[in-house]
Amino acid sequence: PNIYSNCDLFLYPGRWDEPFARVFLEALATGTPIVTSEFGAIKNILEDACRTTDGSVIGFADVITSICNNQVLSDMSSAAKRASGKYNKSSCIESIEYMYNSISTSK
Secondary structure: OHHHHOOOOEEEOOOOOOOOOHHHHHHHHOOOOEEEEOOOOHHHHHHHHEEEEOOOHHHHHHHHHHHHHOOOHHHHHHHHHHHHHHHOHHHHHHHHHHHHHHHHHOO
8 A cells, every 4th residue: 555655646557358347446546647548448447547548658747748738647646545435344345236136136
């Protein structure tokens, strides 16, 4: 947590379809916004806490420059803190229980 919280952004240049990397949760928990390669539904999951790129060096540079030029880092950090609340233990347990209950009652 200390490393993430001392950073302005977390960069994830993943090149394969990572469903939802644990490192995203770690960054969100410290309010560290994320810049990541576009894959799967990651933008839908992370919403305003992240910006996506095509994964190229130029793509990352363009997104980081845009964040700095538009002064949205503070807003993204707030969004990261809000997003992390969706993934706390009690929320996740409730979601899983709901899913299992809905499956068992639909049969």
